[in-house]
Amino acid sequence: MAADPAQARIRMRDPGPVSGHMPGYVRAAQLVAHGGNPNMPGWNAQDIPDQSGRIAVVTGANSGLGYVTARELARKGARVVLACRSEARGNEAVGRLLAEVPDAIAEFWPLDLGNLGSVREFVDELPYEGIDLLVNNAGVMALPHGTTVDGFETQFGVNHLGHFALTGLLFPRLLCTPGARIVNLSSGAHALGNIDIDDLNSERNYRRWTAYGRSKTANLLFTHELARRLAAVGSGVVAAAAHPGYAATNLQTAAPKMQGRKGAERFMEIGNRFFAQSAEAGALPTLYAATAPDVRPDAFIGPRILGWRGAPAKSWRASWTLNDQAGERLWAASERLTGVTYEGLKSKKRAAGRPRSGRRCGRPVRRYG
Incomplete structure (x- = not known):
């Protein structure tokens, strides 16, 4: 990486008109003014287009937002792969999904x-040569300091690097599938964190919420840079991002539970009960980003009302x-740390000849079986 700290470090400030550090009432007014989209009033799961014949991979799909996302895609006809860490919880989720949607195709x-x-x-074991939809939903939030198997700070390693590697390894299957989409789950909490290329593992001063915000900033920067590179090679693959607002899931209580902080766990439970919207509502921005025909590359979709709750709408995001x-620096660091490069995106200059979008997969696409 660059030796000059001024070059290597990216201090995230937001000089633009919508600042994460402005007074709350000003930001609220701007979110109301700019967050809504008249083209999608009251959009809900019933508005998801038919997904028959499509293959969707959803990470962290055993509970919460990921489970709802997988279930609603399956309800509309997609074959859904629930990609989860726990075999017991993953299989239980498949059974629950099939009980709710008896004609679903899920595994x-x-x-x-x-x-x-x-x-x-x-990726090696997944039998499908074409992937229509990849939803990078799984994540951890505000955990005590820890490291992944590969030695990365847990939140950055799971929330960003794991998904960067997964997307890159699946990328040839997405690139050769007409109409493919990649949706990365971020959070309004991205405003809490910056990116320091010299300290991606937060080794200097670990603060769990700052580290979480950094990982969510990384999700958005990854989406932005991926969308730029896809456009440069003329690909029709759409990369977008979404966030659930304040949705009641087990993510909020996981960290206090791990630390044995009963008071904090109870506080989160009360907040979920009285202030949060349901997981069903929280999954709508993801489902919109994944399926709505008017979603543009690098879109960021979240709840309409102040980014907390309500129907999907274009969401505020920090200018950084x-x-x-x-985005370029984070991409280069992510390639170096994971050892994963994106086949077909080696050059950001438009490839000569026909665009890559709609290219046939190298082998017959295994859709079912």
């Missing part, structure tokens, strides 16, 4: 995003998540 495949060996094994230089 569990083991995937541990905190272990790059597991990511490679998942649209920084081309930051």
